[in-house]
Amino acid sequence: MRPVTRAWTTAAVALVGAGAVAAGPVTVPSPSAITAEFLLAAQDITLDLVRHGESADNAGGVLGTVPPGAELTDLGREEAAAVAPEINALFPEGIAGIYASEMIRAQHTAQPLADLLGMEVTHLAGLNEINAGWFEGRDLDTITQIAYALPTLMWVMGQYWVPMLGSAVDPNGAAFNDRVTEAIEAIYNNTVSDSDNPLNNAVFAHAGTIAIWTLMNVKNPDFELVIKELLDTHSPLVNTGQVVIEGNPTDGWTLVSWEGHEVSATPDLFTGLFVDWRDLNTAPQVAAWHILEAFQGGDQAEITAALQTGFTDVINAFAAFPQAVFDTITAALSG
Incomplete structure (x- = not known):
């Protein structure tokens, strides 16, 4: 009961504090500005969230979450080359942008698609892997896996204040959600800024970032499907696995598919x-x-x-x- 009590206490603090300043002047945007913002926000886009190919850390069983991170293995480069035409075929109407985290493994996985389409890869720090704090660089033994995964699972369950021990980048779920959401909103704004743009984007990131942010934000999380993936592959998303979502920052996001499995809206x-x-x-x-x-x-x-x-x-x-x-x-x- 303590997390729930804390949430209600926080609500009271926010209400009381805001009440003390609510009497101050408030600037009201013009009707034209409101209309323009509403029309912009109403446009849905599609994001293909792609995990990187196998990295040296993956192969060696090491938890590496700090940029620039490990390179792709030979297998990882093969996976990156193989997934590029698959993504291109998934969006015959075109792709507006290709994005990757600051991690080398994500950037190098994105590059074959960029080469195929003659596009540049935009790097966004908000797409980086969930920072491991005290457990950075450790072997992925049972204790490390539990210590790293448990806080993120609590975030998915709505307990944002559970800490990632030792992390200044992602000290809790609220901080993690903020920085990934900021990156997603940047992608959205880039897409809708030009009416001629296709409404699809390829976003290359990491298993934790993709899985946890998606489950924290979509209206229709399919927990049964994700648990099955965990049991089958020991990861919520295999290397170069894809999660497709659609929507917009104002109305929210809907999960379309996970690892090729369609999800009911x-x-x-x-x-x-x-x-x-x-x-x-x-x-x-x-x-x-x-x-x-x-x-x-x-x-x-x-x-x-x-x-x-x-x-x-x-x-x-x-x-x-x-x-x-x-x-x-x-x-x-x-x-």
Whole structure:
């Protein structure tokens, strides 16, 4: 019960703090700006999230999460060459952009597709692997695997404040989610900035980053499918495995397929209710993290903005929860 109590306490802190500054002046955007933003946000895009090929760390059983990281093995280069035409065939209408993390293994996996299409690879730090903190560089024995995986699984379950021990990059789920979401939003903005762009992108990253961020954010996570992958391959995503999602940052993201297995856009009742609870539970945690970051920065304007935004987000989450539950039950019954 302690994580739930902490979430409710955080909500109270955000509400009280924001109430103290809510009386300040608020700038209201013009109707034309609101309309333009709404139209931009309403456009859906497709992201093909691709894990890198086999790296030297993979082959050696080493946990390496700090850039630039290990090179691809000979097998990894073969996998990268093989997946490029598969991705190209998946999107006959074209690909707007090719993105990769700062890790060499992701960049080198993306390069064959870039060569095939005559495109450049854009590097985004937000796509890097989940930082391992104290366990960086260790052999992937049972203790290291559990210590690394357990916090991320708790993040998926909505407990964002569970720490990744020793990590300054990803100290908790809120920080991890922020930096990957920022990269995804950059890809989105690049895509919709030109109306002539195809609405598809290839994004080369890492098993943990892809799997955990996707399960934390999509409306229809398929836990049964991911667990089956874990049991079959000991990883949520094999080398050059692909996760396809579609949507936009405003309306959210929908899981289309995982390792080639199609996923229903409408989750079952249990999953749908979990997502509703997740969105309610994580809103005050995220608000508290952003408020803490603002206080650590010491800028009064940022503190005020964090309090106001946190207040709004928490109120909206609590207001949306009853309708979300009703919609989930209705969809499950009608389905």
